[in-house]
Amino acid sequence: MKPTITKSYLYEHVARIGKAISSPKRLELIELLAQGEKTVETLAEQARIDMRLASAHLRALREARLVETRREGKFIHYRLSGPDVAQLWVNVREVAEEHLVELRVALDQMAASPDALSSESRESLLTKARSGDIVVIDVRPEAEYVAGHLPFARSLPLAELEKRLADLPAGKEIVAYCRGPFCLMSDEAVKLLRQRGYTAHKITDGVSEWRAGGLPIEN
Amino acid sequence: MKPTITKSYLYEHVARIGKAISSPKRLELIELLAQGEKTVETLAEQARIDMRLASAHLRALREARLVETRREGKFIHYRLSGPDVAQLWVNVREVAEEHLVELRVALDQMAASPDALSSESRESLLTKARSGDIVVIDVRPEAEYVAGHLPFARSLPLAELEKRLADLPAGKEIVAYCRGPFCLMSDEAVKLLRQRGYTAHKITDGVSEWRAGGLPIEN
DNA sequence: CAAACAATCCAATAATCGTTAGATTGTAAT
């Protein structure tokens, strides 16, 4: 017997996606997964929550078909089920930034340098990076750099920045980025670099924002 | 005293948007509001729910700053607080269609003619409409047509279609549209037109989908 | 086979949400 399909049945399914992104923890997990495939353990550690809680939230995300899994030995790797999921996260975050004043003031207070990029400055950044005029560094963990990074960027994880300062050319302007507007690693990198006499600033774009802006990502 | 701003505080605010769109009824209200400003009464009637329930859901949407209000006499008119909200609705719906099989099969069962538009076919539809090769009819209530409609479309509400058939040229191909992929008014219009000997089909695009496709909307 | 460990499952609690009913507010018309 065929189930009666009502109009509200359609909205119920779309609401499954809404429910999945209605929890702060799950949004954080999505943002982390937008940086690349990760194990439950890594996700729990990076989101600073219990592994069992992470597992429960990932289950909810999987039931909404926003994430998929792959087993490798003892580990289960989670990934977003498509680039449209990362795009959705960016979209929701942008709507929130546009309409929720509290979020805007919080972002202003947190970020040392707001430096939001318009699409023109994205292009000009790309040009300057290509010509070697500036040095773009990716301060996320190396695994995330490997999974995808901005063009012409080199990997220089925040944790290793201090001991690998020699890798950076002396006179050049440094541009740091990390996971996106909510990530503070690039701020810390800029702070450290300026203390050491470098000319450095950050951009709020992460890989997802860059891609959402229509620009290419390297692997 | 300044509140301590943690990272999770940011995600909590984004989750407010997620919570707002985590209810089927609220999604339906958003879709209705994407057709233009409406009173609570109209929304309750068109969503087929009690006005008090509609009011409660609209309150939730207003607290998430997705809708705004305007008073006019006894009536309170609700509207989306920006075009990005309609765009978000389209985005969430598309993610749901992409990943939730149940939704896709339900849509296939409901719609007589699926006819999803790619961006090329949108352009070619526009060309044919401009040249007068086809007649595009907007079968939504007239108020929604007035609030914004596809280029070259004429208003012919489903409720009046039968008695206004004379308005339609005899030999021409008719293309009907309504509120979007979840709306069945265009299907009913096509059914009626074919019974009367017209060559008619529908497109699933509504105003929001059309705009999300980067094409212009007329007023 | 046993030990170690990643990850999930199960059960229980507290908190939140959706819905309904009844009472109340605000505006316009008589």
Added chain:
DNA sequence: ATTACAATCTAACGATTATTGGATTGTTTG
């Protein structure tokens, strides 16, 4: 003022959700 009516508010319920602790599954390693 009184009436009518759009809309909101308040209270209450049952249902759902987030979180935690403890037990269990599945895999690798010795």
